[in-house]
Amino acid sequence: MKNSPSAGQLDHKYLWHPFTQMRDWLKTEPIILERGKGSLLWDNTGRKYIDANSSIWTNLHGHNHPKINQAIGKQLDKVSHVSALGFANTPAAKLGEQLIRLAKPRSRFPKTEPHLAKVFYSDDGSTATEVAIKLAYEHARRTGRARTPRFLSLDGAYHGDTIGAVSAGHIDLFHKAYSGMLFKTDRVASPYCYRCPFNKAKPERADARKYRKCNMECVDLVQQKFERRQKIGKNYAAFIVEPGIQGPAGMIAQPKGWLAKVAAIAREHGTQIVADEVMTGLGRASSSYFASHAEKVQPDFLCIAKGLTGGYLPMAATLTTQAVFDAFLGEYEEFKTFYHGHSFTGNPLGAAASLASLSLLESKKTSQQRVRLQKSLKSLSKPLWKLDAVGDIRQSGGVLAVELVADWKTRKPFPLSKQMGIRVCDFMAKQGVLTRPIGNVIVVMPPFCTTQSQVKKIFTALQAAISATT
Ligand SMILES: Cc1ncc(COP(=O)(O)O)c(C=O)c1O
Structure with a gap:
C-alpha cells in the first residue's frame, strides 16, 4: 500500500510561503510545528522549541492558554x-x-x-x-x-x-x-x-x-x-x-x-x-x-x-x-x-x-510577567556585547533586537547576500530556539509568560549561533 505523503512533502508540493525565497525553502525539510504550551512549541518529531518570536509577534500570553481556549470553545x-x-x-x-x-x-x-x-x-x-x-x-x-x-x-x-x-x-x-x-x-x-x-x-x-x-x-x-x-x-x-x-x-x-x-x-x-x-x-x-x-x-x-x-x-x-x-x-x-x-x-x-x-x-499576573520579561531581556542580553559581530542591542519593552555587523567599530553591515540573520536563526533553531531575522537584525520577542530560565536559553543559543556563524 502506498504511504500517504508527509506534511513536509505536501507543503513542498502545494504551498508558497510569505516573504520566503521558495528555492531555498524547497531545499530543506521544514520544521512542522504541531503543538504548543506557554512559550514552548513542539514539532511533529517531538522536538521542543522556545517561541522567541511569539509566532511572528502575535502571541501575548503563550500558546494553548486555558482561558483563551475556553473563551473560543464557549x-x-x-x-x-x-x-x-x-x-x-x-x-x-x-x-x-x-x-x-x-x-x-x-x-x-x-x-x-x-x-x-x-x-x-x-x-x-x-x-x-x-x-x-x-x-x-x-x-x-x-x-x-x-x-x-x-x-x-x-x-x-x-x-x-x-x-x-x-x-x-x-x-x-x-x-x-x-x-x-x-x-x-x-x-x-x-x-x-x-x-x-x-x-x-x-x-x-x-x-x-x-x-x-x-x-x-x-x-x-x-x-x-x-x-x-x-x-x-x-x-x-x-x-x-x-x-x-x-x-x-x-x-x-x-x-x-x-x-x-x-x-x-x-x-x-x-x-x-x-x-x-x-x-x-x-x-x-x-x-x-x-x-x-x-x-x-x-x-x-x-x-x-x-x-x-x-x-x-x-x-x-x-x-x-x-x-x-x-x-x-x-x-x-x-x-x-x-x-x-x-x-x-x-x-x-x-x-x-x-x-x-x-x-x-490587565491581570496582575500578566503585568508582573511583563516587568519580569523586560528585566530578563535587558540583563541576560548583556553578554552579547562581548561579541565583535554585535553592533547594537536595542530594547523597547518586551522587544529586543540585536544588529549584527561585519565590524562593530565602523558599523559596516554584513552584505544581505550573506544571509547572516537567516544563518544565525537556523543555528538557533537547531538549539531549540525559534525566531526570524530582519536582514542582519535578530529579533527576540517571546510571549509575556516566558520565564527567566527560558530567556537565558534564548540568549545562550543566540550567543552560540553568532559565534559559530559570523
Ligand atoms: C508595524 C506593522 N504594521 C503592519 C503589519 C502588517 O500586519 P499583517 O502581517 O497582520 O498584515 C505588520 C506586520 O508585521 C507590522 O509589523
Whole structure:
C-alpha cells in the first residue's frame, strides 16, 4: 500500500510561503510545528522549541492558554461567524467597549490630544492600517483640509501588504517593485540612533540611544517636511508612524521624547496621526498598553492587530474619533457611507478570544510577567556585547533586537547576500530556539509568560549561533 505523503512533502508540493525565497525553502525539510504550551512549541518529531518570536509577534500570553481556549470553545458552541453587514454580535460589541476603555490614556495627556470613540474591525495588521489610511484620506477631503490628501511616513516604514499600506511603506526591497501601482507618499528619516544620518552616535558597546550626543536633529527633518508642504499652501492629511519602535524596518527603537516632539509638529500643522501599533500595541513594546501613550500621544487612528486575540485568530481593529465617524454620517442618498469591509469583520470567535486576552493582559499576573520579561531581556542580553559581530542591542519593552555587523567599530553591515540573520536563526533553531531575522537584525520577542530560565536559553543559543556563524 502506498504511504500517504508527509506534511513536509505536501507543503513542498502545494504551498508558497510569505516573504520566503521558495528555492531555498524547497531545499530543506521544514520544521512542522504541531503543538504548543506557554512559550514552548513542539514539532511533529517531538522536538521542543522556545517561541522567541511569539509566532511572528502575535502571541501575548503563550500558546494553548486555558482561558483563551475556553473563551473560543464557549463561543464555538454558540456560533462561529455571523456577518457584521446588517447584524450585530455580542462579543464584537463588548470588545468595542473594552478597546475604547483600554485606549483611554491613564495619566493626564495634553488637552489637545484626541479622544478615541469608535472601533472599525478588520482582519489583520495590513487591513487595520489600510482602513486608517482610507478614513484619513476621506476625512481630509470632506473637512476641506486637502483636495488630494498626501501622507507622510518614515524611512523603513512597513504598514502591511495591501496597496494603501504598501504606498505608505518605505522599504525598497519589499515595495519598489510595485511602485507603478502605488500612490505617492512622502518619507522622512526615522530616529535610527545606531545609524544616525548626522553621525551623532559613534559606535560604543551600548544601545546607541543611550550615548548619542545630539539635539534630535532628526526632529528638525520632520519639521522641515511639514514646512515645505506648508510653503506650497498644502498640508499632510496624516502622519503615519509606528510608535516606540519600528518593527519590520529592523526594530528601530526610538529615543525617548522623539515621538512626542514629532507628534506636536503634526498637531501644529493640523495633521492627523495614524499610530500603527500592530506590533507595539497591547503591552508588547512599552510599559503602557500602547507605545504612543508612553509618550503622551493619543493618535487620531490607532491600529491594533497581531496580539489582539492573544495571537490566536486573525482580527484587527482601527480606533478613531467621533469627529472622523461623524464625517461619514448623512442621509442615505448622500452616499457618505464608509464603503469598506471584509467578510469576517467583527468575527465573534476572534472577538471572544480578544476579550479573554484583554482580561489576561490587565491581570496582575500578566503585568508582573511583563516587568519580569523586560528585566530578563535587558540583563541576560548583556553578554552579547562581548561579541565583535554585535553592533547594537536595542530594547523597547518586551522587544529586543540585536544588529549584527561585519565590524562593530565602523558599523559596516554584513552584505544581505550573506544571509547572516537567516544563518544565525537556523543555528538557533537547531538549539531549540525559534525566531526570524530582519536582514542582519535578530529579533527576540517571546510571549509575556516566558520565564527567566527560558530567556537565558534564548540568549545562550543566540550567543552560540553568532559565534559559530559570523
Ligand atoms: C508595524 C506593522 N504594521 C503592519 C503589519 C502588517 O500586519 P499583517 O502581517 O497582520 O498584515 C505588520 C506586520 O508585521 C507590522 O509589523
